[in-house]
Amino acid sequence: MxxxxxxxxxxxxxxxxxxxxxxxxxxxxxxxxxxxxxxxxxxxxxxxxxxxxxxxxxxxxxxxxxxxxxxxxxxxxxxxxxxxxxxxxxxxxxxxxxxxxxxxxxxxxxxxxxxxxxxxxxxxxxxxxxxxxxxxxxGLLAPLRFMDVMVSVIVLLVIRPVAGWIGLLGLEAARREKLTLSFFGIRGVGSFCYLAYGLNNMPIEGGERLWAIVGLVVLLSVLLHGLTVTPIMRQLDRSQGRDPDAEGIPPSGLQRPG
Missing domain, CATH: 1.10.1240 (Methyltransferase, Methionine Synthase (B12-binding Domains); Chain A, domain 1)
Incomplete structure (x- = not known):
């Protein structure tokens, strides 16, 4: 969807x-x-x-x-x-x-x-x-410039979390849960599909640079979210009265999206 x-x-x-x-x-x-x-x-x-x-x-x-x-x-x-x-x-x-x-x-x-x-x-x-x-x-990231790196970081740490928070308006959930969902979002692999589709349907210069920017965003997402998902989800479980180390206790319903 x-x-x-x-x-x-x-x-x-x-x-x-x-x-x-x-x-x-x-x-x-x-x-x-x-x-x-x-x-x-x-x-x-x-x-x-x-x-x-x-x-x-x-x-x-x-x-x-x-x-x-x-x-x-x-x-x-x-x-x-x-x-x-x-x-x-x-x-x-x-x-x-x-x-x-x-x-x-x-x-x-x-x-x-x-x-x-x-x-x-x-x-x-x-x-x-x-x-x-x-x-x-x-060499996917070879065409990157300093400004491209800054844009990628802003997309990952500002634009995507804010967009995620807006998308959760009206959801009946604790603020901590909404913040968690907004921070993780998705890895953004679908962006490869959007970019390929766009480049195949309109003439544009600098296609390799766009591939590099999207690739960097996905790479940073995989690394950042992959390293932080476990401690953050464990902390979320504890804040909701669940023991993440107890056997038979189901984990938080907020699973890491694809």
């Missing part, structure tokens, strides 16, 4: 950039196509696939297979079809999962899908971080 709702604004930046280059109007096209059509189609396709998993005739229900890999298949199919009609595949995948979850909340099939997707997610993140490390070794 986070990525699906971010893409209209990625396309907004692209539309403004292209308009500055050729003078063509952008607002009407952006609202009609990038917001109404692409968001609407992503939601619709996600709803359809979630519905098919549980609500088609019993003798052909996908849930009857008992195979957790159905979740991965639904992800690829809903994402692929949505992208084929130039809409937001990320959003379709989220709506698919949400619809599946709400179609039959007590079905054992949910546990099968959860276990499989959790393992695959960990493997995918491991592979991505290995590739990211290879890019660092091969």
């Amino acid at each position: 986070n990525d699906g709702l971010a893409f209209p604004f990625v396309n907004l930046a692209i539309a403004i950039s292209l308009s500055a280059a050729d003078g063509e109007p952008w607002l009407g096209t952006w609202i009609a196509h990038n917001v109404l059509w692409e968001v609407g189609a992503g939601v619709l396709i996600g709803r359809i696939f979630g519905w098919l998993t549980f609500l088609i005739p019993a003798d052909t229900k996908l849930a009857q297979t008992g195979d957790g890999l159905i979740a991965i298949a639904a992800t690829f199919v809903s994402y692929g079809l949505t992208e084929m009609i130039e809409c937001y595949g990320f959003l379709a995948v989220f709506i698919t999962a949400l619809t599946i979850r709400h179609s039959h909340r007590e079905h054992d099939f949910h546990r099968e899908m959860h276990d499989v997707t959790e393992q695959i997610e960990r493997l995918a993140m491991m592979i991505l971080l290995v590739l990211f490390g290879g890019a660092l070794v091969n």
Whole structure:
């Protein structure tokens, strides 16, 4: 959902950039196509696939297979079809999962899908971080300038926490929990996708420098948040009356986001 709702604004930046280059109007096209059509189609396709998993005739229900890999298949199919009609595949995948979850909340099939997707997610993140490390070794950060480093630090320590705090307005949670969530945010790996998408859809100079800035933000996030998450979460548990060292006591519900 986070990525699906971010893409209209990625396309907004692209539309403004292209308009500055050729003078063509952008607002009407952006609202009609990038917001109404692409968001609407992503939601619709996600709803359809979630519905098919549980609500088609019993003798052909996908849930009857008992195979957790159905979740991965639904992800690829809903994402692929949505992208084929130039809409937001990320959003379709989220709506698919949400619809599946709400179609039959007590079905054992949910546990099968959860276990499989959790393992695959960990493997995918491991592979991505290995590739990211290879890019660092091969000079990903070489184009950086001093100002770029300062911008990256400000993004990580100021802009992202403030944006996270604003996003949590209205959430019924203790102030300490909101501060924790705002500080950690997410690693920002999705920014690679946004940047690649943007560079493929608009002419721009200094693409390598942009890759270096995004790479530095992700690297700093991995290091800073990876080193601080355990002590901060333990302190949060203690502040809420939980002993993080006691056996049988579940950890805080605030898990480190991907």
